[in-house]
Amino acid sequence: MKASVMISGVLFALMVSAGALSHHLTPSIKLADHGPRFTLADMIPQRFGDWTVDTAIAPLQVDPATQAKLDKIYNQTLSRTYIDSQGQRVMLSLAYGGDQSDAMAVHKPEVCYTAQGFEVKSQQYGEMATPYGTLPVKRLYAVSGMRQEPITYWITVGNRAIRPGMEQKIQQLRYGLSGMVPDGMLVRVSTISGDLDAAYQVQDRFINDMLQALQGKDRVRLVGAPVQPTQG
Amino acid sequence: MTAMSYRPAPADLARLKASLPEWLPILLGLLAMYGPTFYDLFHGAWATEEQAHGPIILALSLWLMWRQWPAMLAATNDRGAAHAAGWPLMLLALALYVLGRSQQILAFELGSLIMVGAALLLIKRGARALSVLWFPFFFMLFMVPLPGAVVSTLTMPMKMAVSYVTEQLLFLAGYPISRNGVILQIGQYQLLVADACAGLQTLLTLEALGLFYLNVVRHTSAFRNIWLALLIVPISFSANVVRVITLTLVTYYLGDAAGQGFLHGFAGMVLFITALFLILGADTLLHWVVRRRQEGKP
Numbered sequence: 001m002k003a004s005v006m007i008s009g010v011l012f013a014l015m016v017s018a019g020a021l022s023h024h025l026t027p028s029i030k031l032a033d034h035g036p037r038f039t040l041a042d043m044i045p046q047r048f049g050d051w052t053v054d055t056a057i058a059p060l061q062v063d064p065a066t067q068a069k070l071d072k073i074y075n076q077t078l079s080r081t082y083i084d085s086q087g088q089r090v091m092l093s094l095a096y097g098g099d100q101s102d103a104m105a106v107h108k109p110e111v112c113y114t115a116q117g118f119e120v121k122s123q124q125y126g127e128m129a130t131p132y133g134t135l136p137v138k139r140l141y142a143v144s145g146m147r148q149e150p151i152t153y154w155i156t157v158g159n160r161a162i163r164p165g166m167e168q169k170i171q172q173l174r175y176g177l178s179g180m181v182p183d184g185m186l187v188r189v190s191t192i193s194g195d196l197d198a199a200y201q202v203q204d205r206f207i208n209d210m211l212q213a214l215q216g217k218d219r220v221r222l223v224g225a226p227v228q229p230t231q232g
Numbered sequence: 233m234t235a236m237s238y239r240p241a242p243a244d245l246a247r248l249k250a251s252l253p254e255w256l257p258i259l260l261g262l263l264a265m266y267g268p269t270f271y272d273l274f275h276g277a278w279a280t281e282e283q284a285h286g287p288i289i290l291a292l293s294l295w296l297m298w299r300q301w302p303a304m305l306a307a308t309n310d311r312g313a314a315h316a317a318g319w320p321l322m323l324l325a326l327a328l329y330v331l332g333r334s335q336q337i338l339a340f341e342l343g344s345l346i347m348v349g350a351a352l353l354l355i356k357r358g359a360r361a362l363s364v365l366w367f368p369f370f371f372m373l374f375m376v377p378l379p380g381a382v383v384s385t386l387t388m389p390m391k392m393a394v395s396y397v398t399e400q401l402l403f404l405a406g407y408p409i410s411r412n413g414v415i416l417q418i419g420q421y422q423l424l425v426a427d428a429c430a431g432l433q434t435l436l437t438l439e440a441l442g443l444f445y446l447n448v449v450r451h452t453s454a455f456r457n458i459w460l461a462l463l464i465v466p467i468s469f470s471a472n473v474v475r476v477i478t479l480t481l482v483t484y485y486l487g488d489a490a491g492q493g494f495l496h497g498f499a500g501m502v503l504f505i506t507a508l509f510l511i512l513g514a515d516t517l518l519h520w521v522v523r524r525r526q527e528g529k530p
Contacts, residue, residue, distance in 0.1 A: 005313075007355065008257040011322070015261030025334035045458040109382050117424050119413040136244075145412050149495070165381070176335045 014188055027176050030073070031158060032183040038221070040078040040094050045083030048213030049207065054083040082206065088208045093188040094222075099186070106166050109141055109153050109188055118142040119146070125163060128152070130208055135223055136163045141196060150199040151190040152207070154223075158182035161224040187222055258352060265329060265348070270343055277338060277377070285437045289375040292444055296368040304364040307358040315362075319352030326352055342376045359395075366472045367447050374440040378432075386432055393469070395425045407484065418484045423491070431472035438468045438507050445511075456518045463514045471507035478502050 046053045078094040110120050119143045128135040140151040154187040155160050157171040157178075189207055193199040211219055277283045319423040325347035333342025346369055353361045362369070391414050399411040402418070409418045414425040432443030446457050 002254075004356070005253045008254050009502065010304075011355070012257035012261040014322065014326060015258075019264040022330040022333035023268075025330060025333070033332055114414070115387055118417045119414060143413075144415075173335055179505045 001117075019036070025050060025177065025179075027179045027181045029179055030098060030181045030183070031175070032181075038218070040096060041074045042096070043218045043221070044078065044080070044092070044210065045213050046059075049209030050084040051082040054081040054089060065146070069133060088202055089191065090202065090208075091190045093186075093190075095188075096188040098183045098222075109151060110138075110142075113142040113149075116144075118147075126152075128148075128204055128207065130211055130223070132211060132219060132223060133160055135207075136167075138164060139200060139227075148194045149190050149192055150196050150203070152187060152200060152203045153186065153188040155187075156185045156222070156224045159220065159225045164186065171211040178204070185221060224230070254356075256261075262348070265501075266345055267331065269345075283377060285440065286435070289372065289440055289462065293368045293372045293375070295369060296444075296447065299366055299468060300368070302362050302467065305351075305359065307364050308361045314356070315359040317359075317388050318351050320349060321322070321354060322351035337377060339376050345463040352519045371447075374436060378436075383432060390432060390469075391425050394431065394472055394476055398425075398471050398480060401477060402480065407481075409480070416480060418480055421483050421488060421491075423480060423483060425476060426491070431468060432504065434472055434507075435465065435468040438471075438511075439464050442511060453522045456515075456522050459518055460515055464511065467507055467510040467514065470510065471503045474506045475503040 009149060074095045075098045076094075076096040078092075080092050082090050082092060084090075110123055114120055119142065121143050123138065123140045126137050126139050128137045135154050137152050137154045139191055140153070142149045154164070155164050155168065158175050160171060162168055162171050172182060189203045191199045191202055193202075211223065215220065273286065278286045304509045328340050328347065329344035331337065332342075332344060349372075350362055350369055350384050350402045378441070395411055395416060396516065399416060401408055407418060409416060416423045416425065439461070443461060448461060479491055
C-alpha cells in the first residue's frame with residue numbers, strides 16, 4: 001500500500017476516534033434531575049427576621065420578549081420585595097437553572113441591567129461573611145436616570161458558590177468532564193439608594209436573616225455547601 | 233472541503249479515481265467530526281441573528297479554497313512534503329475539538345476545524361500548501377464566535393458611542409432629543425439602544441466581507457489593501473449611527489409601531505447600503521491616492 005494512503009488511514013482513525021470520544025464525554029446526567037424537587041416560592045419564607053413580603057409593590061414586570069428568553073434559560077424564577085419595621089425595602093430575585101452548561105449558564109446581572117438601560121457605575125468582587133461560610137459576592141452599582149440601585153449578587157454552580165467569570169467556567173468544566181450537567185442559582189439582592197455603604201450593609205443584614213430562616217438543605221441550594229479548607 | 237477541488241470533467245475522472253483512496257478517508261473523517269457540529273449549528277447558533285453570518289463565511293471560505301486549490305496542487309507535490317508541525321498540530325486540534333464538542337464550547341469546536349484543516353494540509357502537502365491557501369483559513373476565523381466576555385466588554389462602550397453620536401447629531405439638527413446612558417428620548421418617545429445596535433457583529437461581518445472583496449479583486453497595492461481594511465472600522469461605525477438615526481427619526485415622525493415593525497428591518501438594509509457606498513467611496517479615493525503617488529515618482 002502506498003505510504004500516502006496509509007497516512008490517510010491513520011488520519012481517518014484519529015478523526016473518527018476524536019468524534020467518538022467527544023460523543024462519549026458529552027455530559028448526560030443532569031444534576032437537577034437527581035435532587036428532590038423544590039419550588040423557590042415555598043422555599044423562601046414570606047416572613048423572616050424583621051422582614052415581610054411587601055405586597056403593596058408589585059415586582060417589576062419584564063417585557064414578553066425578555067420573559068420568553070428567561071423562561072428558556074431558567075427553570076424557576078422568584079422576584080419579591082421585602083420590607084422591615086423601619087420601612088426599609090429590599091428587592092430579592094432568584095433564578096434557578098437546571099442546565100448550567102455553557103450555552104445556558106445564568107446571566108450576569110451587570111449584563112442584564114445594562115441591557116435594560118442601566119449604567120453600571122461600579123462593579124467589584126467582595127466577600128461577605130455569613131455564619132455558614134464566606135460568600136464570594138459581587139457588588140454592583142447601577143444607575144438609570146433618577147434610579148440608583150446598589151446590587152449584591154452571587155451565583156452557585158452545582159453545590160458551590162463561586163465567583164462569576166473564570167471560576168464559573170472552571171466549575172462548569174469540572175462537572176462537565178465528569179459527565180454531569182450542573183444546575184445553578186443566581187441570587188440577587190438590591191435596594192434603591194444613593195448611599196452605597198449603607199445600602200450594602202442593609203443587604204448583608206437581609207441576606208444573613210434570610211439564610212438563618214432557611215432549612216439546612218435549602219440553604220445549601222442558595223449558598224452551596226460550606227467550603228472545607230482542605231478542598232482545593 | 234477537498235471534494236470540491238476536482239471538477240467532474242471527463243478528463244479528470246481518472247485522476248479523481250486515483251486520488252480516491254488517499255482523500256476519501258480524510259473526507260469521511262471530517263464528516264464524522266464536523267457533520268454533527270454543523271447539524272447542531274444550523275439548528276442552533278447559526279439560526280440566530282447574532283451568528284447569521286456564520287454560514288456565509290463558511291461558504292465563502294470553501295469557495296476561496298476551491299478557487300485556489302489548483303494553484304496549491306501546482307505549487308506542491310506529495311512526495312516527502314510533510315511538515316514536521318503537521319502531526320502535533322493535528323493532535324492539538326483533535327484535543328481542542330473533543331473538549332469543545334463535549335463541553336459545548338463553540339469557539340473551541342469551530343477553532344479546531346481551522347486547525348484540523350491546516351494540519352491536514354501540512355501533513356499531506358507541506359508548508360507550501362498552507363502558504364498558498366492561507367487566506368481561506370484566516371477568513372474562517374470570522375466564523376468562530378468571540379467569547380461572551382469579550383463581546384460584553386466591547387458591546388457596552390460601542391453602544392454608548394453610537395448613542396452619544398446620534399444624540400449630538402440630532403441635537404445639532406434641532407430635534408428635541410436627550411440621552412440617558414443608552415436610552416434616547418426624542419419627543420414623547422423613548423428608545424433603548426439594544427445590543428444589536430452596538431454594531432459589533434456588523435463590524436465583524438463588514439470587515440469579513442471587505443477582506444473577501446480585497447482578496448477577490450486582488451489589489452496589488454499593499455497600501456490600498458491595508459488602508460481599506462482599517463477604514464472599514466470607522467465606516468461600520470458610521471453606518472451604524474446612520475441606522476440608529478434612521479430608526480430614531482422613523483419613531484419620531486411615524487410612531488413607535490413603525491420604528492419597531494417593518495421599518496426596523498428596513499433600517500438594517502439602510503445600514504448595509506450605507507456601508508457599501510462608503511466602502512466603495514473609500515476604495516475609489518484610495519485608488520486615486522495610489523495613482524497620484526505613482527505619478528509623483530520619477
